[in-house]
Amino acid sequence: MPPAAATPIDPAKLPAVVAKINGVAIKKAQLVEEAAQMRQQIAQTQGFQAPLSSDFYKQVLDGIIARTLLTQEAKAQNVTVSDAEVEQQIAQIRSRAANPKAYQDALAANGMTEATLRQRIKSEGAVQKFLQTKVLAGVTVSDQVAKDFYDKNQDKMKRPERVHVRHILLRAEASAPAADKAKAKAKAEDLLKRAQKGEDFGKLASENSEDPGSKIRGGELPWFTHGQMVPPFDKAAFALTKPNELSPVVESPFGYHVIQLVEKQDASVAPFDMVKAQIEEFLKQKQSQQVLAAHVQELRTKGKVETFL
Numbered sequence: 001m002p003p004a005a006a007t008p009i010d011p012a013k014l015p016a017v018v019a020k021i022n023g024v025a026i027k028k029a030q031l032v033e034e035a036a037q038m039r040q041q042i043a044q045t046q047g048f049q050a051p052l053s054s055d056f057y058k059q060v061l062d063g064i065i066a067r068t069l070l071t072q073e074a075k076a077q078n079v080t081v082s083d084a085e086v087e088q089q090i091a092q093i094r095s096r097a098a099n100p101k102a103y104q105d106a107l108a109a110n111g112m113t114e115a116t117l118r119q120r121i122k123s124e125g126a127v128q129k130f131l132q133t134k135v136l137a138g139v140t141v142s143d144q145v146a147k148d149f150y151d152k153n154q155d156k157m158k159r160p161e162r163v164h165v166r167h168i169l170l171r172a173e174a175s176a177p178a179a180d181k182a183k184a185k186a187k188a189e190d191l192l193k194r195a196q197k198g199e200d201f202g203k204l205a206s207e208n209s210e211d212p213g214s215k216i217r218g219g220e221l222p223w224f225t226h227g228q229m230v231p232p233f234d235k236a237a238f239a240l241t242k243p244n245e246l247s248p249v250v251e252s253p254f255g256y257h258v259i260q261l262v263e264k265q266d267a268s269v270a271p272f273d274m275v276k277a278q279i280e281e282f283l284k285q286k287q288s289q290q291v292l293a294a295h296v297q298e299l300r301t302k303g304k305v306e307t308f309l
Contacts, residue, residue: 070299165262240261
């Protein structure tokens with residue numbers, strides 16, 4: 001939900017130098033550019049346009065100040081990223097692109113060249129290495145702390161009802177001729193009768209299903225919860241109650257299905273062992289944020305930080 005409206009500030013009225021951090025000037029151009037980037041991220045993730053107000057610019061500037069202080073400290077402590085580490089990250093980024101042109105296009109879209117990307121990795125990588133080895137190295141979450149969080153937040157540990165099924169699909173798009181749909185439905189009805197008489201469902205699915213993703217596994221689908229499948233399939237699957245129980249022939253936008261229940265789990269509280277790793281990661285991130293904020297505040301207090309907004 002967007003915050004209360006705030007009076008926008010004309011960027012032209014911002015001072016040429018918006019801050020000095022231990023003598024290093026932060027210029028208006030950097031603040032304006034990063035404010036635009038943050039505004040775009042907020043629009044994409046939260047669905048509203050943040051006003052370019054004084055408070056917004058100050059929030060962005062605080063981030064620049066924190067990053068600059070950490071960069072200065074990493075440099076002072078001779079924490080660096082080797083050329084080999086940089087090249088490894090470059091190679092990983094390249095590998096995620098479909099082809100060399102797509103890689104170059106992605107760089108251009110972000111206003112970068114490979115040289116500027118390499119420099120950014122070197123600079124930001126040094127800060128990350130410094131944080132992990134010097135500032136956050138002592139952040140840990142004990143089993144007892146994780147268990148205490150689990151016990152106090154049972155409402156957050158609920159696991160919804162879910163089912164594990166096999167299915168056979170006979171394809172018939174909604175726009176298919178009536179004769180084709182009738183033929184597909186008749187075949188589905190025949191396969192249902194064969195399964196009801198005891199034929200192996202997995203074998204029937206492997207030999208007859210037109211769902212290529214599941215037929216190779218005997219029609220087996222991954223576990224799913226309500227709402228993950230199209231409504232007719234969802235309703236029929238969750239109506240099954242006993243292992244090996246068969247549904248009637250079900251029509252969906254994809255065609256005609258026969259569904260067999262493998263296993264069903266009622267809604268329940270997830271066991272501690274199942275969510276322990278996620279709890280530990282969540283608490284570790286929360287603790288890391290607190291430690292980092294305190295460390296940045298300490299750097300601001302010890303250093304000379306001047307702001308001009």
